[in-house]
Amino acid sequence: MLLRLVVAIALGALIGLERELIGKEAGVKTSLLVSAGSAIFTLIGISLPYLVAQDNLNDILARNGGYLNIIANIVVGIGFLGAGMILKNEHRVHGLTTAAVIWVAAGIGILAGLGLFEFAAAATFILSGLIFILRKASLVEKLSGVDK
Secondary structure (H helix, E strand, C coil): CHHHHHHHHHHHHHHHHHHHHCCCCCCHHHHHHHHHHHHHHHHHHHHHHHHHCCCCHHHHHHHCCHHHHHHHHHHHHHHHHHHCCCEECCCCEECHHHHHHHHHHHHHHHHHHHCCHHHHHHHHHHHHHHHHHHHHHHHHHHHCCCCC
């Protein structure tokens, strides 16, 4: 469990690094906390049947998937957290990418909590790379005078 938590923290920090480097509100600390919290709740969810079962573990696993609702509720809860990051004014919407990074950090935390380290790491590196590349491409576009 501790290994899963440490992996979630490390990958969450990495996914938040781009936001941190450009001075956005939710950076490394927020992303690592979201990822770690998601991993913790995922570990609770997958551990519950073993904690409450006495002699009927197979029956609990076969007949009751309610413990998986904890994982499903992470997505909902993080949606509310992300919504708090989004602001709209007359001309633009601000914070949408930051909110999406928070949502992705939660997904990575869930993967780490489940022990799916390879997929969690691959998703982190791919998405972090894409965010960085797309930010650079957007900056080059703005500097070259190309208007959308």
